[in-house]
Amino acid sequence: MRLPTLQTLPTRSHSARWRAAAGLLLAVASVSATAVSAATATASPASSASSASSASAGRERLSLDRGWLFHLGDITSPEVKGHGASYGYGKAGFAWGPAGTTYDDGDWRKLALPHDWAVEGPFDPNGNLAQGYRPRGVGWYRRYVRLEPAERGRQFELQLDAIATNATVWVNGILVHRNWSGYNGNNINITPYMRYGDELNTIAVRADAVPMEGWWYEGAGIYRHAWLVKRAPLHVVTDGVHAVPRLGRDGRWTIPVAVTLRNGGHAPAAAVVEVQLHDPVGKLVASRRNTVAVPVLAQAVSTLPLTVARPALWSLETPQLYRVTTRVLQDGKAVDEVSLDTGLRTVRFDPARGVFLNGQHVKLQGVSIHQDHAGVGVAVPDAIWAYRLRRLKELGANAIRFTHGAIASEVLDLADRMGFLVMDENRNFNMSPDYMAQLEWLVRRDRHHPSVIMWSMFNEEPMQSTEAGYEMARNMAAAVKALDDTRPVTAAMNGGFFGKYSVGHALDVVGANYQVDVYDKFHQTFPDVPFTSSEDTSGFMTRGVYTTDHSKNVFASYDDDFATWGNSHRDAWEAIDRRPFVAGGFVWTGFDYRGEPTPNAWPSVNSVFGIMDLNGFAKTAYYLHQVQWIKSRPLVHIAPHWNWPGQEGKPVRVMVMSNAETIALSLNGRALGQQPVDPYRMNYFNVPYAPGRLEAIAYRGGREVARTSVETTGAAVRLDLVPDRDALDGDGRDAMPVTVRVLDAQGRAVPVDQSLVTFQVSGAGKSIGHGNGDPTSHEDEKGATRHLFNGLAQLIVQSHDDSAGDLVIDAAAPGLAPARLVLPVRRVAPVLAQPAVEAPFNTVNYWRLSPASATRPDPGQQLADFDMNTWEAGEPPMLRPVEAGAFRIFRASFTPRRQLADGSGTLHFLRLAGKAEIWLDGQLIGRKDEWAPAALRVKLPAGDGSRQLSVLVEGAPGQAAGVEGLVRVEPAP
DSSP: OOOOSSSOOOOHHHHHHHHHHHTSOSOOOSEEOOOSSHHHHTOOTTTTTOTTOOTTOOOEEEEOOSSEEEEESOOOOOOOOSHHHHHHHTSTTOOOGGGSSSOOOTTSEEEOSSOOSGGGSOOOTTSOGGGTTOOOOEEEEEEEEOOOGGGTTOEEEEEEOOEESEEEEEETTEEEEEEOOSSSOEEEEOGGGOOOTTSOEEEEEEEEOSSOSOSSOOOOEEOSOEEEEEEOSEEEEEEEEEOOOEEOTTSOEEEEEEEEEEEOSSSOEEEEEEEEEEOTTSOEEEEEEEEEEEOTTEEEEEEEEEEESSOOOBOSSSBOOEEEEEEEEETTEEEEEEEEEEOOOOEEEETTTEEEETTEEEOEEEEEEOSOBTTTBTOOOHHHHHHHHHHHHHHTOOEEEETTSOOOHHHHHHHHHHTOEEEEEOSOOOOSHHHHHHHHHHHHHHTTOTTEEEEEEEESOTTTTSHHHHHHHHHHHHHHHHHOOSSOEEEEESSOOSSTTOGGGGOSSEEEESOGGGHHHHHHHOTTSOEEEEEEEOBOOOTTOOSOBGGGTBOOTTSOOBOTTSOOHHHHHHHHHTOTTBOEEEEEOSBOOBSOOTTOOTTOOBOOOOSBOTTSOBOHHHHHHHHHHOOSSOOEEEESOSOOTTOTTSEEEEEEEESSSEEEEEETTEEEEEEEOOTTTOEEEEEEOOSSEEEEEEEETTEEEEEEEEEOOOOOOEEEEEESSSOEESSSOOEEEEEEEEEOTTSOBOTTOOOEEEEEEEESEEEEEEEOOOTTOOOOTTSSEEEOBTTEEEEEEEEOTTOOEEEEEEEEOTTSBOEEEEEEEEOOOOOOBOOOOOOOOOBOOOEEEOOOBSSOOOTTOOOOTTOOSSSEEEOSSEEEOSTTOSEEEEEEEEOOOGGGTTTTEEEEEEEEESEEEEEETTEEEEEEOOSSOEEEEEEOOOOOSOEEEEEEEEOOTTSOEEEOSOEEEEEOO
16 A cells, blocks of 8 residues: 555556555555556566666656664764864765764664654653653664666655654765755755665664644654655656646636656756646546757756646545646657646635635535644554544545645645645745745645645744734745645734734735634625635543543533633534635644643643544544534434433433434433524533433434434443454555444443553554543553543554565453454555665775885875875775886775674675785784785674774786775674
């Protein structure tokens, strides 16, 4: 299972299997690229970098998720002293410590991405409540990549989809990238730095999660996917296909495709650019070709407008997608191919009547959501995102605001496929170059998605009513419009609407966070400005709790508790729904999230704002909004549960929610009353408690259309495991939430149980975390046990890499019958990946070469620390003619990895030309007595720390001599 952007497209058979497994969700390669060679199309992870590759080979987007080494905590550079050290410190390729190529990472933890180390850590009562009392700090990642010699000449891009929070990236000891946000992607051209063959490439990433961009849990580490993109010298740049459909005034649909190409080769390049458009059923409906010339190390844009006849429109109900495929051809051969999905739809914001999709009025029934989930933090598998969005679809939501920064592209693919409207939000309100680049990256990446209907520049900025803020907003909006003028620009403002310098003057649609009391005033003051609620509600609910108890930091689930700046769910939606000029709203929030435990503090570690808890389990708010938002089928729900021992005869407040006309309530068959449905306030009864069955019946036109009930259960007797789907794909990525609950003797779920459950997962998968929705729980989310919270917990399992068979979950709890769940794991095509390479033994680098000498020099001679010019620098192959003298000294320093510093290692010269003496720390340890080039192994004497290697080479007349091949420190053969 994979959700690629610019990578090889899954086969239709694989897509069909996944749709069957996920119920419509994850065969969604909304942006993909297909390598043009047959060898690439069938490559397995073990062969995807085969020797058949060449500079003219097509594009490959290979996963780099596997094979990483991780160290928690910073590793600081020693103070730099002395001329030599200072000189080297500022040179390319000479990065210190873990940033360099020779660092000993042998004891680092092995892991796969995505990874969030913060969710693995303990809770700290002295930590930052905004970040969920989780430690963050600094972490280091390293990975090794082998490229075949035949790949020389290809273009290589390292893509790190998100790193929390600030990041520095080195490749082969060269600092190649810095990033200042945990929400944007990092696309890094690393072509110039690549090494080939036996000399491995080293990627090092320092993730600094000490800085914060938010007041919510942000996680820590490389928490989205990583990729290595291999391309021909002439290729389409990342996000380089601009394909946003337009409806002209003449009623015709066009897609004015613009393709940006780059020539990374050594000569000017000419090519034919071809664009094809396939409709939602795969039929070719339009195509166009154009010629383009691209100078060396430059870009060029080719425009290829397409006309679409009889379009199939994208809508909430029928999210139909067209595929735009771009090919670059040279001499008749395709050297690059990129595909993306887009949708044909119109969006119009009317200042009096709200938003219209394809000419039809739509009220935005939206939620705001952060990006963390129970058990996994922000390292959320794509399949869990599919589960989350499916829960929102079942809720009746039609719009999502991803707060407060760019969401993973795979999630927007899902929104396209499932039919959501998205407010796409920029993280940082700042027009300095670094932050403008983040905004422009967001627009370029996301503008082809039909689900995206608004660009949001910020959330609740204090400068939103200042002159500087207005100027910033004006410039940022212009930058957005330069890249995409088909969507309105908005911002989530929490005040400052009416001033001279209101940022609202720079917006196409004004968004208001809360501020219900100014809805009407705004519309009266600015009747021609479209308006929406960008954030509303902020209600407090604790799932399964029906009595507010501030001493326990819990809130009743009756929609009576909410923030001082907010409203109840009922009040907020009524204020939006009754005003046609308000385009809609975005409830804060769809799910609980870690951090921001407002209005509580320790021991609360996550929010209680959610319509659902951190697992996606429904609170009362879920059913409340469901009956307000779903019109297509009758619904009725009851709150609370009906297990109240000791409360016999005492009144229990019962909330009945329905979208019918009338509801009737009964207890144990005795009628308790009938009421007309209140679509905004809901219906309430005070019912004296008696054990049994409480039932609600919904009527339309006097006819029953729906019924529901809650029952008093018996004692819990056994555990129950309920999978979200029937099976997993064995690709190492597919994941699934499993609901953990307890049942009574009659098979009814017990809603008040708090049992401690122990999990054991075996077979073709593993546990990657768990949760229970308790905002005060401090349990280890990666451990083997978890308490149920008000009857429920969630275990998340994931298949092993390239696996098949059964994943087995065993659950046990004291006093209860255990449960076992066997999930089939299907063998599927493997994720196309750059093979993981084990950490290498030392390669000796950074050589210095003495001048040639006619007589044998002293191999122990030393250079002055400030002498950078007498001896030249070099790297193998280092062959020199002997005309100027037969002797040279080749010198380098290295520190053996710990496991080889005890005398068990060898110095392996892969190819040494001429006679040679091998000196280590002033001691002769080996020699080569033949002139002909050959390999040489020399035992490495025991010793810690830095070692100085000097190789005295004598060349034969007329022959080149020197260190021709790599020199490695290896275990003895």
